[in-house]
Amino acid sequence: MITSRRMAAVDRNAAALGVPLRALMESSGNAVARRVRELTSRGDRVALICGRGNNGGDGLVAARFLDDRDVTVQLLGRPESITTEIARANWDVLEAGATAAALVTDSRGFALDDPDLIVDAMLGTGITGDLREPEATVAQAITDAEAPVLAVDVPSGVDPDTGAAAAGAVEAEHVVTFHDLKPGLADHSDVTVADIGIPADAEGAVGPGDLAVLGAGGDRKGDSGRTFVIGGGPYTGAPALAAGASLSAGADLAFVACPQSVFDPIAGYSEDLIVQPYGGAGDESEADHLAPEHVPDLVETAEAHDDIVILGPGLGRHPETEAAAEQFLAAFSGTAVVDADALALVPAVDTDAELVLTPNRSELAALGGPETDDLVAQADEIRELAADLGHTILAKGAVDVITDGETHRRCGAGTPGMTVGGTGDTLAGVVAALLARAEPFEAACVGSYVNGRAAELLDRGDGLRATELQETIPLALEGGTDE
Numbered sequence: 001m002i003t004s005r006r007m008a009a010v011d012r013n014a015a016a017l018g019v020p021l022r023a024l025m026e027s028s029g030n031a032v033a034r035r036v037r038e039l040t041s042r043g044d045r046v047a048l049i050c051g052r053g054n055n056g057g058d059g060l061v062a063a064r065f066l067d068d069r070d071v072t073v074q075l076l077g078r079p080e081s082i083t084t085e086i087a088r089a090n091w092d093v094l095e096a097g098a099t100a101a102a103l104v105t106d107s108r109g110f111a112l113d114d115p116d117l118i119v120d121a122m123l124g125t126g127i128t129g130d131l132r133e134p135e136a137t138v139a140q141a142i143t144d145a146e147a148p149v150l151a152v153d154v155p156s157g158v159d160p161d162t163g164a165a166a167a168g169a170v171e172a173e174h175v176v177t178f179h180d181l182k183p184g185l186a187d188h189s190d191v192t193v194a195d196i197g198i199p200a201d202a203e204g205a206v207g208p209g210d211l212a213v214l215g216a217g218g219d220r221k222g223d224s225g226r227t228f229v230i231g232g233g234p235y236t237g238a239p240a241l242a243a244g245a246s247l248s249a250g251a252d253l254a255f256v257a258c259p260q261s262v263f264d265p266i267a268g269y270s271e272d273l274i275v276q277p278y279g280g281a282g283d284e285s286e287a288d289h290l291a292p293e294h295v296p297d298l299v300e301t302a303e304a305h306d307d308i309v310i311l312g313p314g315l316g317r318h319p320e321t322e323a324a325a326e327q328f329l330a331a332f333s334g335t336a337v338v339d340a341d342a343l344a345l346v347p348a349v350d351t352d353a354e355l356v357l358t359p360n361r362s363e364l365a366a367l368g369g370p371e372t373d374d375l376v377a378q379a380d381e382i383r384e385l386a387a388d389l390g391h392t393i394l395a396k397g398a399v400d401v402i403t404d405g406e407t408h409r410r411c412g413a414g415t416p417g418m419t420v421g422g423t424g425d426t427l428a429g430v431v432a433a434l435l436a437r438a439e440p441f442e443a444a445c446v447g448s449y450v451n452g453r454a455a456e457l458l459d460r461g462d463g464l465r466a467t468e469l470q471e472t473i474p475l476a477l478e479g480g481t482d483e
């Protein structure tokens with residue numbers, strides 16, 4: 001099953017992989033023609049009713065594959081009003097050839113000449129709202145006609161995602177849909193799912209098309225998310241990198257909660273970060289690492305503002321810190337990215353929080369997963385681990401594997417230079433920023449792609465530095481190319 005939104009992402013990935021939409025349309029039209037041939041005999045009269053978008057384009061292609069049938073094409077509107085370039089290109093091909101084509105610019109001009117089969121190529125996944133004219137009148141005429149109807153992708157007027165039919169939607173005996181079943185067709189009795197040659201990686205690997213899952217950011221401060229990094233102590237760079245990268249990926253505000261002892265260096269890295277020390281004056285013994293007494297305040301602060309938490313960068317493994325991190329997870333009920341030393345604590349904690357876990361090779365093993373350099377080969381095991389833990393896992397390797405326990409995707413974006421320290425911290429920051437705009441699985445997938453793509457855009461070879469990624473993350477998020 002595939003939603004129209006996911007389908008649009010997969011299309012764009014296919015194009016990035018070298019199979020443009022026009023090639024897919026050629027396959028779609030061919031598949032429609034094959035089904036027409038199964039439903040009719042040589043010489044039968046076939047009426048193709050084409051809308052002005054790509055659904056119509058599929059019908060225009062099908063006409064070319066049906067030489068041995070008596071085909072008429074009716075375009076609903078003037079050729080100039082065709083809304084996509086590829087549908088228009090296919091119209092031009094037909095017009096130059098000899099197929100009998102009629103234009104229906106207003107619904108009064110529409111008539112069906114007693115065909116043996118009607119092909120409904122008016123509207124597919126691009127429908128918005130109720131049927132407008134001339135489609136509404138034509139849909140009624142199609143449904144009322146005696147001839148059976150073959151719908152292209154979905155019956156026009158039916159919502160492909162929900163199956164809800166607009167008033168006057170076409171009723172079709174047969175449907176040819178593309179690539180995968182649409183949820184809205186689940187109850188239809190005759191649906192042919194046509195393979196249209198979308199490369200497996202367009203769906204199984206994260207690509208530029210996946211960026212489309214990010215809704216537009218809000219325009220009020222805080223609407224695009226606030227990141228709250230709980231990190232630092234033995235290390236200072238990691239929490240600053242995570243917070244900085246989350247700003248680059250669109251978070252409005254980035255806070256770092258850290259021990260008082262490392263306030264100065266972390267606050268000194270960048271004027272963009274808001275650094276909040278804990279364990280201050282009079283508390284010197286506890287002030288250089290996270291400890292259980294700091295936890296209630298941290299939970300309260302994070303939950304009060306719906307912050308996306310990043311737990312782990314630079315925290316270290318002091319026994320009190322481990323106890324504190326566990327207590328934080330047990331008490332916190334929001335959304336968090338868990339990275340670095342905090343990961344090993346997750347299996348033992350019962351939490352209501354929604355977590356994205358970002359383990360590297362050894363951290364994945366510490367979580368109870370496989371220890372391997374080939375994450376893709378072990379994707380099923382990693383998926384089962386995510387299902388057992390009840391959290392999303394973004395396992396980091398040369399090719400990342402991302403899974404929510406049900407499905408998984410891989411992401412090969414990035415460069416060999418990313419083995420340098422700090423790129424995992426920037427990844428945690430990017431994912432946190434995206435968690436304000438997308439579901440955990442999608443945020444993790446897109447985060448993996450954006451962090452890797454940011455490295456590709458820098459083109460620094462082995463001399464890459466994690467701090468530099470903050471410069472190209474915004475461009476990677478925009479779907480930027482280096483051409």
Ligand SMILES: NC(=O)C1=CN([C@@H]2O[C@H](COP(=O)(O)OP(=O)(O)OC[C@H]3O[C@@H](n4cnc5c(N)ncnc54)[C@H](O)[C@@H]3O)[C@@H](O)[C@H]2O)[C@@H](O)CC1
Pocket residue numbers: 007008011021024025028051052053054055056057058083084122123124125126127128129130131132133135152153154178196
């Ligand atoms: N996603 C894919 O991989 C592929 C999709 N293809 C086809 O492309 C279709 C989607 O194409 P589009 O995105 O161009 O959208 P559609 O062709 O489904 O619909 C868009 C057109 O319909 C008009 N329209 C929208 N709502 C209307 C309404 N309520 N009443 C009257 N007119 C309305 C718009 O002005 C526009 O002209 C799919 O359904 C499928 O048939 C294939 O060509 C190739 C592969």
Ligand SMILES: [K+]
Pocket residue numbers: 055120121122123124151152153154155156
């Ligand atoms: K249709």
